[in-house]
Amino acid sequence: MKDKIVLSQGFEIQGADFVRGGEASCQIVEALRDLAFPPEIVRRAGIASYEMEMNMVLYADHGMLSLTVTPDAIMIFADDQGQGIPDIELAMQNGYSTATQEIREMGFGAGMGLSNIKKNSDKMQITSTVGEGTKVHIVIEANGARSNS
Ligand SMILES: Nc1ncnc2c1ncn2[C@@H]1O[C@H](COP(=O)(O)OP(=O)(O)OP(=O)(O)O)[C@@H](O)[C@H]1O
Ligand SMILES: [Mg+2]
Structure with missing residues (x-):
């Protein structure tokens, strides 16, 4: 039961x-709301997944953002x-960024994304x-x- 997958979704992310x-992170928020997770948990997942998604948009060619939900955990994977x-x-x-001037003008590049992901998750692994x-x-x-589980 503990390992039962309640929901599994994947979103393709295109660089730039x-x-x-x-x-994709908006859809993750919606899915977690639909599953009746408490607002505080949805908020944390929303912030973390948005930072993961935008780092792929900013710094990668392309990637996948995946969400897996079990009764005990929300897992988000950016590859x-x-x-x-x-x-x-x-x-x-905090504050370290390789963002170009162009990226900074779009409002990114404060160098806070990865630490924000860490702050809003219980476990974080990066390779x-x-x-x-x-x-x-x-x-x-x-x-x-979940209030409806
Ligand atoms: N998926 C990625 N691929 C390659 N480099 C990355 C990736 N994610 C982060 N980085 C590198 O790590 C740095 C720090 O990332 P972080 O998300 O903390 O800050 P940022 O994206 O520069 O600014 P912010 O997230 O505050 O808009 C980035 O500037 C970039 O050099
Ligand atoms: Mg970032």
């Missing part, structure tokens, strides 16, 4: 697509093909290979928090 960028991150520890630091891509995996514990 600022028109659709943000849509992209792209430039990768040479120094993950450095990238995780990356330069020239290949990046994987970010988060878990938000939900221990039966």
